[in-house]
Amino acid sequence: MISIWKNLNKLRWFVLLLVFTLLVLLPYFHVYQNFTSAHAYDLLADSEKEIYDIMEWITSPFVSDPARDLNALKGTTWSGTLFGLKLSDPLAFLAHIASTQSFYWALFVSTLIPIGLTMLLGRFYCGWICPGGLIYDLADKLAEWIKRAGVPLRRNRKFDLRLKYIVLLVGILISAFTSWVALSTIYPPAIVGREIYYYVTTGALGAGTGFFVFTLLFDLLVARHGFCRYVCPGGGVYALLGKYRLFRIQRKVEPCNDCGKCNKACMFVLDPMRDGFGIECNNCTACIAACPEDALVFVRGIKDCADQGPGHAGPIYMKKIAEEKSTPKEIG
Numbered sequence: 001m002i003s004i005w006k007n008l009n010k011l012r013w014f015v016l017l018l019v020f021t022l023l024v025l026l027p028y029f030h031v032y033q034n035f036t037s038a039h040a041y042d043l044l045a046d047s048e049k050e051i052y053d054i055m056e057w058i059t060s061p062f063v064s065d066p067a068r069d070l071n072a073l074k075g076t077t078w079s080g081t082l083f084g085l086k087l088s089d090p091l092a093f094l095a096h097i098a099s100t101q102s103f104y105w106a107l108f109v110s111t112l113i114p115i116g117l118t119m120l121l122g123r124f125y126c127g128w129i130c131p132g133g134l135i136y137d138l139a140d141k142l143a144e145w146i147k148r149a150g151v152p153l154r155r156n157r158k159f160d161l162r163l164k165y166i167v168l169l170v171g172i173l174i175s176a177f178t179s180w181v182a183l184s185t186i187y188p189p190a191i192v193g194r195e196i197y198y199y200v201t202t203g204a205l206g207a208g209t210g211f212f213v214f215t216l217l218f219d220l221l222v223a224r225h226g227f228c229r230y231v232c233p234g235g236g237v238y239a240l241l242g243k244y245r246l247f248r249i250q251r252k253v254e255p256c257n258d259c260g261k262c263n264k265a266c267m268f269v270l271d272p273m274r275d276g277f278g279i280e281c282n283n284c285t286a287c288i289a290a291c292p293e294d295a296l297v298f299v300r301g302i303k304d305c306a307d308q309g310p311g312h313a314g315p316i317y318m319k320k321i322a323e324e325k326s327t328p329k330e331i332g
């Protein structure tokens with residue numbers, strides 16, 4: 001069972017890359033869908049014919065009528081359709097309620113699967129799905145290489161983790177007073193999906209790219225995964241929804257040797273080495289993959305266990321036991 005947990009991090013990278021690849025392919029699918037609906041191949045420019053031919057080659061094994069069948073895949077991670085299943089980010093639902101002051105049942109129903117999964121798995125969206133999260137994770141690897149090359153990067157500034165709830169509240173109030181879905185302009189997964197779409201369909205990038213680069217620099221130069229931890233309004237929604245998640249990681253104290261590799265691997269700067277997971281843990285499993293003693297496992301339970309102290313295979317605990325053994329016991 002443990003080897004399954006250890007491999008989950010590889011699966012996570014695969015899922016992140018798959019989501020990102022789909023986000024890149026979807027606009028091309030829709031450009032191709034428009035071309036086929038227009039029945040105008042001969043009128044296309046050479047560059048458009050190239051897109052048409054490549055998309056036809058990719059989709060022909062799965063799709064018989066592109067104008068109809070490609071409707072099964074639409075949208076972005078903000079709100080979209082995946083093989084007919086409508087899925088929306090809970091933040092999209094909140095932002096739309098605030099901006100329109102109306103309740104959309106269809107939109108609400110499309111959030112039920114993400115909400116249900118978050119109640120089971122916590123902020124898993126941030127670690128497993130978010131296309132912005134993928135880029136931040138890659139930036140984290142880049143930062144490690146830069147540090148190894150001898151360039152000092154201080155990414156350890158601390159802010160109040162509740163800042164993201166203030167951002168969320170302010171964004172909702174702005175929507176309520178202006179009918180503008182302000183949060184989608186600073187929400188990385190919405191930005192990434194929208195900018196890719198923009199680029200494919202117009203050949204240009206919007207202001208969102210500039211904002212996203214700013215968040216990347218914040219991560220690289222100020223605080224590790226700082227935007228996700230301190231600012232992201234969607235991260236705030238997912239953290240709250242996942243507070244009492246049913247599946248969480250726990251440390252087995254007996255095999256733990258206090259090596260600290262789990263803490264180093266945790267991009268959310270949590271403290272798995274001393275049982276500090278909490279509301280922010282996104283169940284990314286990077287700590288499990290890093291643990292040489294297989295001391296981190298998934299358990300069922302709505303709360304983390306309290307700090308269990310030093311690992312029993314580590315030097316602090318062993319020294320304590322040796323001291324206890326060498327201390328003569330009082331008689332009587």
Ligand code: SF4
Pocket residue numbers: 249265266267268269270271272277280281282283284285286287288
């Ligand atoms: S504690 Fe582990 S699972 Fe949670 S965010 Fe950190 S590395 Fe990921």
Ligand code: SF4
Pocket residue numbers: 251255256257258259260261262263272273290291292293294295296311
């Ligand atoms: S849980 Fe694993 S990685 Fe973390 S300190 Fe213990 S042995 Fe090391």
